[in-house]
Amino acid sequence: MKKFEQILTFFKQSRRLRRVVIFAPVILLAVYFLVPAGLNWLALSLIRNDQVEEADLIVALGGDLRCERERRAAELYNQGLGSKLVVNGLQYSWGVHTAEAAKRFVVRLGVPERDVLMTCDTYNTRTEAQELVKLMRRYGFKTAIIVTSSSHSRRALYTIERAAPDFKFYSSPVPARPPEWQPRNWWTRRGDVYVTIREFLSWINTLLNAWS
Protein backbone atom coordinates (compact mmCIF):
# COMPACT_ATOMS: atom_id res chain seq x y z
CA MET A 1 0.00 0.00 0.00
CA LYS A 2 2.80 2.33 0.98
CA LYS A 3 4.68 1.46 -2.22
CA PHE A 4 1.58 2.25 -4.29
CA GLU A 5 1.26 5.64 -2.58
CA GLN A 6 4.94 6.31 -3.32
CA ILE A 7 4.42 5.52 -7.01
CA LEU A 8 1.31 7.74 -7.11
CA THR A 9 3.19 10.64 -5.52
CA PHE A 10 6.07 10.19 -7.95
CA PHE A 11 3.58 10.13 -10.84
CA LYS A 12 1.91 13.33 -9.61
CA GLN A 13 5.27 15.07 -9.28
CA SER A 14 6.80 13.92 -12.55
CA ARG A 15 5.47 15.92 -15.50
CA ARG A 16 7.53 13.88 -17.94
CA LEU A 17 6.05 10.57 -16.79
CA ARG A 18 2.52 12.00 -16.97
CA ARG A 19 3.17 13.08 -20.55
CA VAL A 20 4.50 9.66 -21.52
CA VAL A 21 1.51 7.88 -19.98
CA ILE A 22 -0.94 10.12 -21.82
CA PHE A 23 0.79 10.33 -25.20
CA ALA A 24 2.17 6.79 -25.56
CA PRO A 25 -1.24 5.15 -26.15
CA VAL A 26 -2.18 7.93 -28.59
CA ILE A 27 1.05 7.41 -30.55
CA LEU A 28 0.68 3.62 -30.48
CA LEU A 29 -2.91 3.86 -31.73
CA ALA A 30 -1.87 6.25 -34.51
CA VAL A 31 0.94 3.88 -35.56
CA TYR A 32 -1.47 0.93 -35.46
CA PHE A 33 -3.87 2.62 -37.86
CA LEU A 34 -1.55 4.81 -39.93
CA VAL A 35 1.18 2.28 -40.77
CA PRO A 36 -1.18 -0.11 -42.64
CA ALA A 37 -2.81 2.85 -44.40
CA GLY A 38 0.63 4.13 -45.41
CA LEU A 39 1.78 0.73 -46.66
CA ASN A 40 -1.42 0.32 -48.70
CA TRP A 41 -0.96 3.79 -50.16
CA LEU A 42 2.65 2.98 -51.10
CA ALA A 43 1.59 -0.19 -52.93
CA LEU A 44 -1.29 1.58 -54.69
CA SER A 45 1.17 4.24 -55.86
CA LEU A 46 2.91 1.56 -57.97
CA ILE A 47 -0.18 1.23 -60.18
CA ARG A 48 -0.95 3.37 -63.20
CA ASN A 49 -4.25 2.71 -64.93
CA ASP A 50 -5.16 5.16 -67.73
CA GLN A 51 -8.40 5.81 -69.57
CA VAL A 52 -7.56 3.74 -72.63
CA GLU A 53 -8.14 5.06 -76.14
CA GLU A 54 -7.68 3.37 -79.50
CA ALA A 55 -3.97 3.07 -80.31
CA ASP A 56 -1.73 1.77 -83.10
CA LEU A 57 -0.31 -0.96 -80.93
CA ILE A 58 -1.08 -3.08 -77.89
CA VAL A 59 2.05 -4.23 -76.09
CA ALA A 60 2.21 -7.13 -73.63
CA LEU A 61 5.46 -6.75 -71.70
CA GLY A 62 7.39 -9.96 -71.07
CA GLY A 63 8.19 -11.81 -67.87
CA ASP A 64 4.74 -13.09 -66.90
CA LEU A 65 4.94 -16.83 -66.28
CA ARG A 66 1.13 -17.13 -66.19
CA CYS A 67 0.69 -15.10 -69.43
CA GLU A 68 -1.96 -12.87 -67.82
CA ARG A 69 -0.42 -9.86 -69.59
CA GLU A 70 -0.81 -11.55 -72.95
CA ARG A 71 -4.38 -12.56 -72.07
CA ARG A 72 -5.27 -8.94 -71.19
CA ALA A 73 -3.57 -7.65 -74.37
CA ALA A 74 -5.56 -10.12 -76.50
CA GLU A 75 -8.78 -8.95 -74.78
CA LEU A 76 -7.98 -5.33 -75.69
CA TYR A 77 -7.13 -6.38 -79.26
CA ASN A 78 -10.42 -8.26 -79.56
CA GLN A 79 -12.24 -5.10 -78.34
CA GLY A 80 -10.71 -3.28 -81.33
CA LEU A 81 -8.42 -1.00 -79.32
CA GLY A 82 -5.34 -1.69 -81.45
CA SER A 83 -4.48 -3.02 -84.90
CA LYS A 84 -1.27 -4.84 -83.92
CA LEU A 85 -0.20 -6.71 -80.80
CA VAL A 86 3.40 -6.96 -79.60
CA VAL A 87 4.64 -9.76 -77.36
CA ASN A 88 8.02 -9.73 -75.63
CA GLY A 89 10.31 -12.45 -74.41
CA LEU A 90 13.73 -13.98 -74.38
CA GLN A 91 15.67 -17.20 -74.86
CA TYR A 92 14.79 -18.73 -71.48
CA SER A 93 16.72 -21.96 -71.83
CA TRP A 94 17.71 -24.47 -74.51
CA GLY A 95 14.80 -24.61 -77.01
CA VAL A 96 12.55 -22.27 -75.01
CA HIS A 97 11.77 -18.76 -76.27
CA THR A 98 9.10 -17.08 -74.16
CA ALA A 99 8.14 -14.59 -76.91
CA GLU A 100 7.34 -17.47 -79.27
CA ALA A 101 5.27 -19.18 -76.57
CA ALA A 102 3.45 -15.90 -75.89
CA LYS A 103 2.77 -15.51 -79.61
CA ARG A 104 1.25 -19.00 -79.80
CA PHE A 105 -0.91 -18.10 -76.79
CA VAL A 106 -2.36 -14.86 -78.23
CA VAL A 107 -2.98 -16.55 -81.60
CA ARG A 108 -4.96 -19.20 -79.74
CA LEU A 109 -6.97 -16.39 -78.09
CA GLY A 110 -8.10 -15.20 -81.52
CA VAL A 111 -5.45 -12.65 -82.56
CA PRO A 112 -4.50 -13.25 -86.25
CA GLU A 113 -0.86 -14.30 -86.59
CA ARG A 114 -0.17 -11.51 -89.11
CA ASP A 115 -1.06 -8.92 -86.43
CA VAL A 116 1.36 -10.27 -83.83
CA LEU A 117 4.83 -8.72 -83.64
CA MET A 118 7.68 -9.84 -81.37
CA THR A 119 10.56 -8.15 -79.62
CA CYS A 120 13.21 -10.53 -78.37
CA ASP A 121 16.02 -10.63 -75.81
CA THR A 122 14.42 -8.08 -73.53
CA TYR A 123 16.07 -8.84 -70.20
CA ASN A 124 14.67 -5.89 -68.26
CA THR A 125 12.21 -3.00 -68.56
CA ARG A 126 14.77 -0.59 -69.99
CA THR A 127 15.90 -2.90 -72.81
CA GLU A 128 12.24 -3.73 -73.40
CA ALA A 129 11.48 0.01 -73.77
CA GLN A 130 14.40 0.50 -76.17
CA GLU A 131 13.34 -2.45 -78.36
CA LEU A 132 9.73 -1.25 -78.37
CA VAL A 133 10.67 2.27 -79.41
CA LYS A 134 12.89 0.89 -82.24
CA LEU A 135 9.98 -1.23 -83.46
CA MET A 136 7.54 1.72 -83.31
CA ARG A 137 9.89 3.96 -85.30
CA ARG A 138 10.51 1.20 -87.88
CA TYR A 139 6.78 0.72 -88.55
CA GLY A 140 5.75 4.36 -88.05
CA PHE A 141 3.52 3.73 -85.03
CA LYS A 142 2.81 6.69 -82.73
CA THR A 143 0.57 5.38 -79.95
CA ALA A 144 0.56 2.22 -77.83
CA ILE A 145 -1.34 0.64 -74.96
CA ILE A 146 1.08 -0.96 -72.52
CA VAL A 147 -0.13 -4.06 -70.70
CA THR A 148 1.86 -5.30 -67.74
CA SER A 149 1.32 -6.42 -64.14
CA SER A 150 -0.28 -3.81 -61.85
CA SER A 151 2.78 -3.60 -59.61
CA HIS A 152 5.00 -2.93 -62.62
CA SER A 153 2.71 -0.53 -64.48
CA ARG A 154 3.87 2.87 -63.22
CA ARG A 155 7.58 2.07 -63.57
CA ALA A 156 7.08 0.50 -67.01
CA LEU A 157 5.25 3.57 -68.30
CA TYR A 158 7.82 5.90 -66.72
CA THR A 159 10.65 4.01 -68.44
CA ILE A 160 8.91 3.74 -71.83
CA GLU A 161 7.78 7.38 -71.87
CA ARG A 162 11.31 8.47 -71.03
CA ALA A 163 12.65 6.40 -73.94
CA ALA A 164 10.20 7.99 -76.41
CA PRO A 165 8.76 11.31 -75.18
CA ASP A 166 7.33 12.06 -78.64
CA PHE A 167 4.97 9.04 -78.60
CA LYS A 168 1.73 8.59 -76.68
CA PHE A 169 1.39 5.64 -74.29
CA TYR A 170 -1.54 4.40 -72.22
CA SER A 171 -1.33 2.00 -69.29
CA SER A 172 -3.87 -0.81 -69.01
CA PRO A 173 -2.47 -3.27 -66.46
CA VAL A 174 -3.65 -6.76 -65.58
CA PRO A 175 -6.27 -6.44 -62.79
CA ALA A 176 -4.74 -6.78 -59.31
CA ARG A 177 -6.57 -9.91 -58.15
CA PRO A 178 -5.46 -13.45 -57.28
CA PRO A 179 -3.28 -15.13 -58.38
CA GLU A 180 -1.75 -11.77 -59.37
CA TRP A 181 -0.19 -9.30 -56.95
CA GLN A 182 -2.67 -7.32 -54.81
CA PRO A 183 -1.87 -4.00 -53.14
CA ARG A 184 -4.36 -4.23 -50.24
CA ASN A 185 -2.62 -5.62 -47.12
CA TRP A 186 0.22 -6.88 -49.30
CA TRP A 187 2.47 -7.49 -46.27
CA THR A 188 0.25 -10.37 -45.17
CA ARG A 189 1.12 -12.46 -48.25
CA ARG A 190 4.66 -13.70 -48.80
CA GLY A 191 4.45 -13.61 -52.62
CA ASP A 192 3.13 -10.05 -52.65
CA VAL A 193 5.78 -8.84 -50.18
CA TYR A 194 8.49 -10.14 -52.50
CA VAL A 195 6.96 -8.42 -55.54
CA THR A 196 6.47 -5.13 -53.66
CA ILE A 197 10.00 -4.98 -52.24
CA ARG A 198 11.52 -5.92 -55.60
CA GLU A 199 9.45 -3.22 -57.31
CA PHE A 200 10.62 -0.50 -54.92
CA LEU A 201 14.25 -1.59 -55.35
CA SER A 202 13.74 -1.49 -59.12
CA TRP A 203 12.32 2.02 -58.81
CA ILE A 204 15.49 3.11 -57.00
CA ASN A 205 17.56 1.55 -59.79
CA THR A 206 15.44 3.27 -62.46
CA LEU A 207 15.54 6.69 -60.82
CA LEU A 208 19.29 6.51 -60.23
CA ASN A 209 19.67 5.33 -63.82
CA ALA A 210 22.07 2.74 -62.43
CA TRP A 211 22.23 -0.80 -63.83
CA SER A 212 20.55 -1.44 -67.17
Added chain:
Amino acid sequence: MELKVKRKFLRTIIIVLALFIIGSLLLFFSLPRLLIAPTQVEKVDVILHNAIDARTTTDDYVAELYRLGYAGKIVCISPQASWETYPADYARKHLIYMGIPEQNIMVLHLPIPDCPAGSFRLIADYVYSQGWKRALLITYPQQSRYEGWLAGKIFEKQKIGLVVTYPPDDEDELTTNWWREHWKVQRMINAAIVIPLDRFYSECR
Protein backbone atom coordinates in the same frame (compact mmCIF):
# COMPACT_ATOMS: atom_id res chain seq x y z
CA MET B 1 23.27 25.33 -24.59
CA GLU B 2 20.52 24.90 -27.19
CA LEU B 3 23.07 25.13 -30.02
CA LYS B 4 25.31 22.56 -28.31
CA VAL B 5 22.43 20.08 -28.05
CA LYS B 6 21.51 20.67 -31.71
CA ARG B 7 25.11 20.09 -32.82
CA LYS B 8 25.34 16.90 -30.80
CA PHE B 9 22.07 15.68 -32.29
CA LEU B 10 23.24 16.48 -35.82
CA ARG B 11 26.55 14.72 -35.22
CA THR B 12 24.75 11.61 -33.96
CA ILE B 13 22.53 11.57 -37.06
CA ILE B 14 25.54 11.93 -39.38
CA ILE B 15 27.40 9.11 -37.60
CA VAL B 16 24.35 6.80 -37.74
CA LEU B 17 23.83 7.57 -41.44
CA ALA B 18 27.51 7.02 -42.23
CA LEU B 19 27.50 3.71 -40.37
CA PHE B 20 24.33 2.66 -42.21
CA ILE B 21 25.86 3.47 -45.61
CA ILE B 22 29.13 1.69 -44.76
CA GLY B 23 27.19 -1.32 -43.46
CA SER B 24 25.01 -1.44 -46.58
CA LEU B 25 28.05 -1.25 -48.86
CA LEU B 26 29.84 -3.95 -46.91
CA LEU B 27 26.76 -6.17 -47.04
CA PHE B 28 26.30 -5.54 -50.77
CA PHE B 29 29.86 -6.46 -51.69
CA SER B 30 29.80 -9.47 -49.35
CA LEU B 31 26.76 -10.97 -51.07
CA PRO B 32 28.70 -13.55 -53.13
CA ARG B 33 30.50 -14.80 -50.00
CA LEU B 34 27.27 -14.91 -48.00
CA LEU B 35 25.06 -16.51 -50.64
CA ILE B 36 27.34 -18.96 -52.45
CA ALA B 37 28.20 -22.19 -50.66
CA PRO B 38 31.20 -24.33 -51.57
CA THR B 39 30.21 -26.86 -54.20
CA GLN B 40 30.23 -30.57 -53.29
CA VAL B 41 29.43 -33.70 -55.25
CA GLU B 42 28.77 -37.25 -54.03
CA LYS B 43 27.46 -40.48 -55.52
CA VAL B 44 23.68 -40.44 -55.18
CA ASP B 45 20.56 -42.16 -56.53
CA VAL B 46 19.29 -39.19 -58.54
CA ILE B 47 20.34 -35.81 -59.89
CA LEU B 48 17.66 -33.14 -59.43
CA HIS B 49 18.21 -30.64 -62.24
CA ASN B 50 16.53 -27.54 -60.80
CA ALA B 51 18.49 -24.70 -62.46
CA ILE B 52 17.27 -24.54 -66.04
CA ASP B 53 18.19 -21.21 -67.56
CA ALA B 54 19.77 -19.72 -70.69
CA ARG B 55 22.49 -18.05 -68.63
CA THR B 56 23.74 -21.28 -67.05
CA THR B 57 25.70 -24.30 -68.20
CA THR B 58 23.74 -26.70 -66.01
CA ASP B 59 22.63 -29.03 -68.84
CA ASP B 60 26.29 -29.73 -69.68
CA TYR B 61 27.18 -30.09 -66.00
CA VAL B 62 24.32 -32.54 -65.36
CA ALA B 63 25.33 -34.61 -68.41
CA GLU B 64 28.95 -34.65 -67.17
CA LEU B 65 27.93 -35.79 -63.66
CA TYR B 66 25.80 -38.56 -65.18
CA ARG B 67 28.64 -39.74 -67.41
CA LEU B 68 31.04 -39.74 -64.44
CA GLY B 69 28.63 -42.10 -62.71
CA TYR B 70 27.46 -39.85 -59.88
CA ALA B 71 23.84 -40.99 -60.41
CA GLY B 72 21.82 -43.31 -62.61
CA LYS B 73 18.75 -41.10 -62.92
CA ILE B 74 18.09 -37.45 -63.69
CA VAL B 75 14.93 -35.46 -62.95
CA CYS B 76 14.49 -32.15 -64.81
CA ILE B 77 12.38 -29.80 -62.68
CA SER B 78 10.70 -26.48 -63.48
CA PRO B 79 7.50 -24.46 -63.25
CA GLN B 80 6.15 -23.02 -66.51
CA ALA B 81 8.11 -20.19 -68.13
CA SER B 82 5.24 -19.16 -70.37
CA TRP B 83 1.97 -20.58 -71.70
CA GLU B 84 2.18 -24.41 -71.66
CA THR B 85 5.96 -24.09 -71.83
CA TYR B 86 7.96 -25.99 -69.22
CA PRO B 87 11.74 -25.57 -69.56
CA ALA B 88 12.12 -29.00 -67.87
CA ASP B 89 10.68 -30.66 -71.01
CA TYR B 90 13.29 -28.93 -73.15
CA ALA B 91 16.14 -29.66 -70.74
CA ARG B 92 15.21 -33.35 -71.03
CA LYS B 93 15.30 -33.10 -74.83
CA HIS B 94 18.67 -31.34 -74.59
CA LEU B 95 20.11 -34.07 -72.36
CA ILE B 96 18.85 -36.77 -74.75
CA TYR B 97 20.45 -34.80 -77.59
CA MET B 98 23.71 -34.89 -75.59
CA GLY B 99 23.53 -38.68 -75.44
CA ILE B 100 21.91 -39.47 -72.08
CA PRO B 101 19.51 -42.47 -72.40
CA GLU B 102 15.96 -41.13 -72.37
CA GLN B 103 14.68 -43.82 -69.97
CA ASN B 104 16.96 -42.34 -67.30
CA ILE B 105 15.63 -38.79 -67.56
CA MET B 106 12.35 -37.85 -65.94
CA VAL B 107 10.47 -34.56 -65.77
CA LEU B 108 8.72 -32.93 -62.83
CA HIS B 109 6.44 -29.94 -63.50
CA LEU B 110 5.94 -27.64 -60.53
CA PRO B 111 3.28 -24.98 -59.90
CA ILE B 112 4.51 -21.37 -59.97
CA PRO B 113 5.94 -21.10 -56.44
CA ASP B 114 5.29 -18.44 -53.81
CA CYS B 115 8.46 -19.40 -51.99
CA PRO B 116 11.19 -22.06 -52.39
CA ALA B 117 9.98 -24.22 -49.48
CA GLY B 118 6.73 -25.10 -51.28
CA SER B 119 8.65 -26.35 -54.32
CA PHE B 120 11.11 -28.34 -52.20
CA ARG B 121 8.26 -30.11 -50.39
CA LEU B 122 6.85 -31.25 -53.75
CA ILE B 123 10.29 -32.34 -54.97
CA ALA B 124 10.96 -34.23 -51.72
CA ASP B 125 7.58 -35.99 -52.01
CA TYR B 126 8.42 -37.00 -55.58
CA VAL B 127 11.88 -38.32 -54.64
CA TYR B 128 10.35 -40.25 -51.73
CA SER B 129 7.64 -41.75 -53.98
CA GLN B 130 10.37 -43.09 -56.28
CA GLY B 131 12.14 -44.76 -53.37
CA TRP B 132 15.39 -42.80 -53.77
CA LYS B 133 17.42 -42.26 -50.59
CA ARG B 134 20.09 -39.79 -51.70
CA ALA B 135 19.81 -36.89 -54.13
CA LEU B 136 22.05 -34.27 -55.69
CA LEU B 137 20.27 -30.94 -56.17
CA ILE B 138 21.60 -28.73 -58.96
CA THR B 139 20.84 -25.10 -58.21
CA TYR B 140 22.05 -21.59 -59.01
CA PRO B 141 25.26 -20.48 -57.26
CA GLN B 142 23.59 -17.48 -55.60
CA GLN B 143 20.92 -19.71 -54.05
CA SER B 144 23.20 -22.55 -53.04
CA ARG B 145 23.81 -21.74 -49.37
CA TYR B 146 20.21 -20.98 -48.46
CA GLU B 147 18.66 -23.74 -50.59
CA GLY B 148 21.21 -26.23 -49.30
CA TRP B 149 20.04 -25.49 -45.77
CA LEU B 150 16.31 -25.19 -46.53
CA ALA B 151 15.99 -28.15 -48.93
CA GLY B 152 18.26 -30.25 -46.71
CA LYS B 153 15.88 -29.66 -43.79
CA ILE B 154 12.79 -30.55 -45.87
CA PHE B 155 14.38 -33.65 -47.44
CA GLU B 156 15.60 -34.82 -44.04
CA LYS B 157 11.98 -35.10 -42.87
CA GLN B 158 11.49 -37.73 -45.61
CA LYS B 159 14.78 -39.38 -44.57
CA ILE B 160 16.43 -38.41 -47.87
CA GLY B 161 20.06 -37.31 -47.89
CA LEU B 162 20.68 -34.20 -49.99
CA VAL B 163 23.80 -32.62 -51.47
CA VAL B 164 23.57 -29.26 -53.24
CA THR B 165 25.85 -28.17 -56.06
CA TYR B 166 26.10 -25.93 -59.14
CA PRO B 167 28.38 -25.71 -62.17
CA PRO B 168 31.71 -24.10 -61.18
CA ASP B 169 31.68 -22.20 -64.50
CA ASP B 170 28.43 -20.53 -63.50
CA GLU B 171 29.97 -19.31 -60.26
CA ASP B 172 32.92 -17.83 -62.17
CA GLU B 173 30.59 -16.15 -64.64
CA LEU B 174 28.29 -14.78 -61.93
CA THR B 175 30.97 -13.44 -59.61
CA THR B 176 33.19 -11.81 -62.23
CA ASN B 177 32.60 -8.03 -61.95
CA TRP B 178 29.12 -8.87 -60.75
CA TRP B 179 28.34 -5.39 -59.38
CA ARG B 180 28.66 -3.92 -62.88
CA GLU B 181 26.01 -5.97 -64.67
CA HIS B 182 22.27 -5.66 -64.19
CA TRP B 183 21.39 -9.35 -64.43
CA LYS B 184 24.08 -10.36 -61.95
CA VAL B 185 23.10 -7.71 -59.39
CA GLN B 186 19.44 -8.62 -59.87
CA ARG B 187 20.12 -12.28 -59.17
CA MET B 188 22.19 -11.55 -56.07
CA ILE B 189 19.62 -9.12 -54.65
CA ASN B 190 16.67 -11.40 -55.42
CA ALA B 191 18.41 -14.31 -53.69
CA ALA B 192 19.24 -12.09 -50.71
CA ILE B 193 15.66 -10.80 -50.29
CA VAL B 194 14.20 -14.30 -50.11
CA ILE B 195 16.19 -15.36 -47.05
CA PRO B 196 14.90 -12.88 -44.42
CA LEU B 197 11.46 -12.80 -46.05
CA ASP B 198 10.89 -16.54 -45.66
CA ARG B 199 11.49 -16.28 -41.91
CA PHE B 200 8.27 -14.26 -41.48
CA TYR B 201 5.91 -16.75 -43.14
CA SER B 202 5.34 -20.17 -41.60
CA GLU B 203 4.57 -21.83 -44.96
CA CYS B 204 8.02 -20.78 -46.21
CA ARG B 205 10.11 -21.96 -43.27
